[in-house]
Amino acid sequence: xxxxDLHVHSxxxxxxxxxxxxxxxxxxxxxxSFALTDHDTVDGIERxxxxxxxxxxxxxxxxxxxxxxxxTREIHIVGLFIDHTDEAFLEALRIMExxxxxxxxxxxxxFVNAGIPxxxxxxxxxxxxAVITRAHFAGLLIEKGVxxxxxxxxxxxxxxxCPFYLPKPQVTPSHVLRLIREAGGxxxxxxxxxxxxxxxxxxxxxxxxxPLGLEGMECYYSTYDDGQIQELRSCALRKNLLxxxxxxxxxxxxxxxxxxxxxxxxxxxxxxxxxxxxxRRCSA
Numbered sequence: 001x002x003x004x005d006l007h008v009h010s011x012x013x014x015x016x017x018x019x020x021x022x023x024x025x026x027x028x029x030x031x032x033s034f035a036l037t038d039h040d041t042v043d044g045i046e047r048x049x050x051x052x053x054x055x056x057x058x059x060x061x062x063x064x065x066x067x068x069x070x071x072t073r074e075i076h077i078v079g080l081f082i083d084h085t086d087e088a089f090l091e092a093l094r095i096m097e098x099x100x101x102x103x104x105x106x107x108x109x110x111f112v113n114a115g116i117p118x119x120x121x122x123x124x125x126x127x128x129x130a131v132i133t134r135a136h137f138a139g140l141l142i143e144k145g146v147x148x149x150x151x152x153x154x155x156x157x158x159x160x161x162c163p164f165y166l167p168k169p170q171v172t173p174s175h176v177l178r179l180i181r182e183a184g185g186x187x188x189x190x191x192x193x194x195x196x197x198x199x200x201x202x203x204x205x206x207x208x209x210x211p212l213g214l215e216g217m218e219c220y221y222s223t224y225d226d227g228q229i230q231e232l233r234s235c236a237l238r239k240n241l242l243x244x245x246x247x248x249x250x251x252x253x254x255x256x257x258x259x260x261x262x263x264x265x266x267x268x269x270x271x272x273x274x275x276x277x278x279x280r281r282c283s284a
Contacts, residue, residue, distance in 0.1 A: 020051040034058070036048045077176050
């Protein structure tokens with residue numbers, strides 16, 4: 001069985017490997033296709049496509065992972081087959097990036113005021129285009145000896161409700177789904193069991209997002225067991241949603257998750273990608 005991975009990050013956002021390195025790792029893992037889905041950016045896609053063209057035997061799907069708020073909870077929506085050159089889409093990402101940048105500066109100032117010096121340059125680590133997330137703050141707190149682990153950093157400093165947490169700008173699912181649709185992409189709800197929703201709440205979320213343009217759901221994910229996968233697949237089929245899946249690979253940022261195989265047992269079959277492509281052909 002040929003396998004794929006439709007949820008992968010590079011250091012264009014909060015992964016540790018360059019887009020080129022991610023392509024190489026995906027190929028070494030035996031994947032036939034993967035989607036580069038960096039947070040709120042498409043900056044790594046051209047580089048990944050160029051590297052894949054050098055090899056000639058692996059497909060890179062242009063994508064992104066956009067954050068938004070469903071009532072008071074942050075959720076993520078993956079866009080697959082995004083036109084990463086679409087100017088309107090790129091401008092929307094620039095607006096979101098600026099809002100995130102301003103929020104990060106405020107978080108940095110709060111740390112400095114508390115006697116924990118840091119700078120935006122330290123967080124960017126030589127990549128001024130990097131999309132800075134709370135994972136970057138956690139990593140820097142570990143480097144500075146303030147925390148011993150990422151979990152401690154989130155539990156004490158940058159997790160929701162913690163002293164140094166500031167919410168991201170409130171982007172609605174409707175806005176995100178429209179951006180993906182207008183950029184020619186297919187919208188997939190990312191890791192639905194990762195938001196502390198009950199099964200009934202997941203169903204309610206889907207019922208609200210489907211009329212807004214949601215087309216699929218990640219049913220295969222690094223932290224899901226076979227029972228959870230089957231639950232989500234059944235739900236997706238009942239609601240006529242495409243079934244997707246991916247590792248959420250971040251490299252050394254999430255060292256227990258490997259590209260393609262997650263924590264060791266993840267296998268996302270190529271037939272899911274074929275179904276997505278067929279859906280796109282029929283909808284064109």
